[in-house]
Amino acid sequence: MDNLTTAQFDECVLKASEQRPVLVDFWATWCQPCVMLAPILEKLAQEYGDRLRLVKVDIDQEPQLAAAFGIRSVPTVVLFSKGKVATQFSGVLPPDGIRRLLEPHLPRPSDALIEQARTLLRDSGAGQACMLLRKALAEDPDNCRIHPELGTVLLHTGELEELEQLLHDLPTNIAQDDAFRLLRAQLAFARVAEDAPAVPELEQLLAKDENNLEARFALAARKVVAGEYEPAMENLLAIIRKDRRYGDDCGRRALVDVFALLNNEGPLVRKYRGLLAGAIN
Numbered sequence: 001m002d003n004l005t006t007a008q009f010d011e012c013v014l015k016a017s018e019q020r021p022v023l024v025d026f027w028a029t030w031c032q033p034c035v036m037l038a039p040i041l042e043k044l045a046q047e048y049g050d051r052l053r054l055v056k057v058d059i060d061q062e063p064q065l066a067a068a069f070g071i072r073s074v075p076t077v078v079l080f081s082k083g084k085v086a087t088q089f090s091g092v093l094p095p096d097g098i099r100r101l102l103e104p105h106l107p108r109p110s111d112a113l114i115e116q117a118r119t120l121l122r123d124s125g126a127g128q129a130c131m132l133l134r135k136a137l138a139e140d141p142d143n144c145r146i147h148p149e150l151g152t153v154l155l156h157t158g159e160l161e162e163l164e165q166l167l168h169d170l171p172t173n174i175a176q177d178d179a180f181r182l183l184r185a186q187l188a189f190a191r192v193a194e195d196a197p198a199v200p201e202l203e204q205l206l207a208k209d210e211n212n213l214e215a216r217f218a219l220a221a222r223k224v225v226a227g228e229y230e231p232a233m234e235n236l237l238a239i240i241r242k243d244r245r246y247g248d249d250c251g252r253r254a255l256v257d258v259f260a261l262l263n264n265e266g267p268l269v270r271k272y273r274g275l276l277a278g279a280i281n
Contacts, residue, residue: 003058006065012055017080021105025056026066026076034075037092041077044098051106081105100173103142110140114149126157144171148179155186160194163187178260185257192221199223213239213246217254224258233258233272240279252280 004012004024013022025041027034038056045054059066059074069078069085078088079102086105089098113136120129133150136143147170154163167184174180196202196218205215216235223232236258239251255276259269 003056003061004065006062009057009062009065013080014083016053017083020051020053020107021079021081021086021102022053022055023102024078024080025054026059026069026071026074026078027056028059028074031074033092037075037077040092040095040098044095044102048102048106052102079105104144104174108140108143108145110136110143110146113139114145117149117153121153121156126153129153130157130159142171144174147171147174148177148183151180151183155183155190158190160187160190182260185260186224188257189221189224189254192218193225196222210238211242213243213251217247217250220254224261229258229262230268233268237272237275237279240276244280252276 013024016022023041023045025034025038027038041054045052057065059071065071073090075092076088076090077098079086087101089101093101113132117129117132117136120126120132130150130153133146133153137146137150140146147166151163151166154160154166163183164187167180167187170180197205197215199219199222202215202219202222205212206219209215216239220232220235220239223229223235233255236251236255239246240255244252255272259273262269
């Protein structure tokens with residue numbers, strides 16, 4: 001297998017990875033572990049066929065590339081997908097270990113169903129999208145890209161028990177991913193809102209007793225579910241200021257979850273993060 005040059009890298013790796021993932025083996029001629037790893041990678045590339053392309057970069061011949069991607073030791077193997085680094089590892093791993101790293105990022109036949117479901121969801125066909133994703137998961141349970149898509153649709157359609165079961169049954173290798181942490185937070189808010197009185201009734205309860213923290217938390221959950229994040233955060237902050245111990249500090253924990261739903265950035269997050277710091281110090 002020929003080594004790529006710096007001039008070839010953009011075309012052969014970054015642009016090519018838009019069509020299928022490209023695995024780059026950063027190596028050196030003097031590196032004995034590199035020699036050990038090479039046949040393992042070549043066998044895996046043959047196994048994956050059109051789902052993966054394998055290329056090599058000699059770090060002594062192309063030091064600019066090694067520096068650009070922070071390669072400090074060899075062998076280092078980097079998987080590129082959609083023009084970006086998807087995953088990487090250093091040293092010699094057994095084939096099964098490499099497969100576990102690569103599989104979540106490689107194309108699978110069920111990906112076509114995911115794309116169809118996304119199109120349906122954009123066109124307000126949430127029910128049909130849900131059916132397609134259920135079908136995709138039944139046919140290809142190892143495709144970890146299906147789970148967050150199905151979870152989002154189940155939340156959208158209010159299928160909370162099915163969402164709860166989906167989150168409970170997640171494969172261990174993805175269970176702690178950020179996408180599922182957010183879905184768990186959204187599910188928790190949806191569960192509280194599901195059992196809560198309507199917003200006008202909650203507001204009446206708080207007008208009679210502003211220290212009714214149960215009603216205030218329920219109102220915050222209702223606001224989160226409705227996408228009204230600022231009043232939700234205002235109510236959660238009021239709980240924290242009144243009683244940090246309420247619900248085992250649920251006000252603070254829920255406020256941190258709202259920050260995560262807002263990608264932990266933006267003026268609202270900055271504002272309420274500062275107010276939270278003032279409230280707990």
